Amino acid sequence: VLIHYNRLTVGQLLGIAQASNMVIMPIVNYANLRNMIQSSKPVLQKLLDNSMCYEENEPIIFDEQIHDIKIKHLSYSYGVRQILDLNNLVIDHGKKYLVIGKSGDGKSTFLDILTKQKKADGIYVNDKGLKDVQFSTYAEKFSYVNQNNDLLPFSFEQNITLGRKMSKYSLKDLVTIFNLESIFDKERDNLDFEHLNLSGGEKQRICLARAMYRNKKWLFLDEAFSAIDKANSDRIHQFILSNPDITVLSIEHKVTKETVSLYDKVLLFENKKIVSMDVEEYLNSSF
Structure with missing residues (x-):
């Protein structure tokens, strides 16, 4: 319009576009870099552990398998707002725990604490204070x-x-179990350029397949099935939860009776507390 009314020449417009691009591209590059850093958070935390000592005491090297995690007294707040106030909960190896509750009730914060992404007192892994255990080990x-x-x-x-x-x-x-043949068959060389074309469910299935490939005894899932269709979700649930050697804590919002029945325990977050109950008790309750 400005060119049409002789307020601007084509050359000036191109100059403005070039100047704008010089501002916008660094912002885009920064956003891409930030996403890569977020993806690499465990690696960066390990580097932090190895490069500086920020613990009050010498961190405990954790060189054993996790047998259980005990919550004796856990209180956690964001500023003046208390999120969690938990007492006397034991998470045993080999059990499958379904974690449910309303948004904002502290479920994700609870997993962040158990995975040592947030620090809190009152949690013990194999009777060792989790706060003092070295993150990388x-x-x-x-x-x-x-x-x-x-x-x-x-x-x-x-x-x-x-x-x-x-x-x-x-x-x-894993490609077969997680229904990833359509992606794998294309033999994509670099997901950095192509993953924006993947659906949310495909991305989640890739992340879950990665977790299973690592073959760890404990698996923490924070709404890891939220974008997966029911048929794939049911099959993957069955595959993961039927393994007796894996301990699973899974936060989920959309669950069916069939899915709930695959778990051993339900941890219901309500009013900063956790109500722990057997699956049958939960299915027969007013919850």
């Missing part, structure tokens, strides 16, 4: 999948294997 014992579906700027295969050659599961088996 503890993080080697579990897999964690959140709702952000973090993909890495690597090939499809590397996104699942993370460069590891040995696992209880073969890549081919």
Whole structure:
């Protein structure tokens, strides 16, 4: 319009566009870099553990499998707003726990604390204070999948294997179980350029396949099934929860009776507390 009314020449418009691009591109590059850093948070935390001592005491090297996690007294607040006030809860190895409750009741915060992404007193792993356990050695014992579906700027295969050659599961088996044939068959060289074309459910299935490939005994899931269709969700639930060697804590909002019946315990978050109940008790209750 400005060119039409001789308020602006084509050359001036191109100059303005070039100047704007010089401002916008660094912002886009920063956003991409930030996403990569968020995806690499466990690696960065390990580097932090190795480069500086920020613990009050010498951190405990955790070189054993997790047998249980005990919450003796856990109080956590964001500023003046108390989120959690928990007492006397034991999470045993091999059990499957469904974590439910209203949004804002502290479910994700609870998993962040159990995975040592947030610090709190009153939690013990194998009777050792979790706050004093070294993050890098503890993080080697579990897999964690959140709702952000973090993909890495690597090939499809590397996104699942993370460069590891040995696992209880073969890549081919996981591709079939998690219904990823359509992605794997394309032999994409680099998901950094192509993952925006993937659906949310496909991204979640890739992240869950990665967690299973790591073959850890503890699995923490924060709405890891939220974007997956029911048929795939049911099959993946069955695959993960039928493994007696894995301990699972899974936050979910959309659950069916069939899904609930696959778990051993239901942890209901309500009024800053956790109500722990057996599956049958939950299914027969007013909740």
